[in-house]
Amino acid sequence: ARYYLYGFNQNDFIADAVAGYNFGKFGVITGNFTYQLKEAPYIYQHYFYDSVALWSYHLPKTKIMDIGGKYQNTKYGITADLNYYVADHLPVYPGTSSPYITTGVENVFVAHFGNRNGIKGFHLDNDIWFTEAPNTGFIKQSYPMLFTKHSIYYERRLFKDFLWLDVGFDLRIRYQNNAPYYDPLLGGFYPSYTTLTTYPILDFFTNFKIKTVRVFLKVTNISSAMISKGYYSAYQYPAADISFQAGVKWRFFE
Numbered sequence: 001a002r003y004y005l006y007g008f009n010q011n012d013f014i015a016d017a018v019a020g021y022n023f024g025k026f027g028v029i030t031g032n033f034t035y036q037l038k039e040a041p042y043i044y045q046h047y048f049y050d051s052v053a054l055w056s057y058h059l060p061k062t063k064i065m066d067i068g069g070k071y072q073n074t075k076y077g078i079t080a081d082l083n084y085y086v087a088d089h090l091p092v093y094p095g096t097s098s099p100y101i102t103t104g105v106e107n108v109f110v111a112h113f114g115n116r117n118g119i120k121g122f123h124l125d126n127d128i129w130f131t132e133a134p135n136t137g138f139i140k141q142s143y144p145m146l147f148t149k150h151s152i153y154y155e156r157r158l159f160k161d162f163l164w165l166d167v168g169f170d171l172r173i174r175y176q177n178n179a180p181y182y183d184p185l186l187g188g189f190y191p192s193y194t195t196l197t198t199y200p201i202l203d204f205f206t207n208f209k210i211k212t213v214r215v216f217l218k219v220t221n222i223s224s225a226m227i228s229k230g231y232y233s234a235y236q237y238p239a240a241d242i243s244f245q246a247g248v249k250w251r252f253f254e
Helices: 138-142
Strands: 013-022 028-038 046-048 054-056 062-073 078-088 106-119 122-132 146-158 163-175 178-183 188-195 201-210 213-220 232-234 243-250
Touching: 106 138, 138 178, 138 188, 178 232
Parallel strands: none
Antiparallel strands: 013 028, 028 062, 046 054, 062 078, 078 106, 106 122, 122 146, 146 163, 163 201, 178 188, 201 213, 213 243
């Protein structure tokens, strides 16, 4: 637990608790609890630039409570968790006017399932997040209802384990999301009430490692070369079409 006695964050409070039990080959179950009372960001409360970006007032603190649990079984590569959030007084910057604090309490469920499975060097990893939030709330307007990430790749060590390599594909899908707008002035997101098109993002990657030298090659957003272009990662922020990335990382000691 933490409590702030002085400064801008005076009277802020956060408490975390985690407990679990290991059932051996049957997996591990943990439960978690978090309560947070937090001051809104300073720039949301005091900013002086022009007649549009001009405000100075004290916003109430944000209250967030999280209760959840997780199940993990490393033998079978399975992870599943469920969290219930109660969020009150969320700070929002609407872009065309001064920041404000939401007044309605939002009750949100976030479920996640993941697996890490492999056989003879072939791997299939999956992660699925499902978010259920109030239809009129800030969270519903900012986060996708469904987000999935899938990876299929081959991994192997060669030449007496001196060379490690993997090669494969990543696929990400975001479904039913009112695209948030990113404002560089405050470094925050706010709802735009404009629905993003569901668009699969396919990447190809390969990595090599020889002792302390690592090389990666990646082709991002291959989908744009196969289906219609125009993928937006956020409102008025178009994502780059198919592109190529490469890099080298060399550690001189290990």
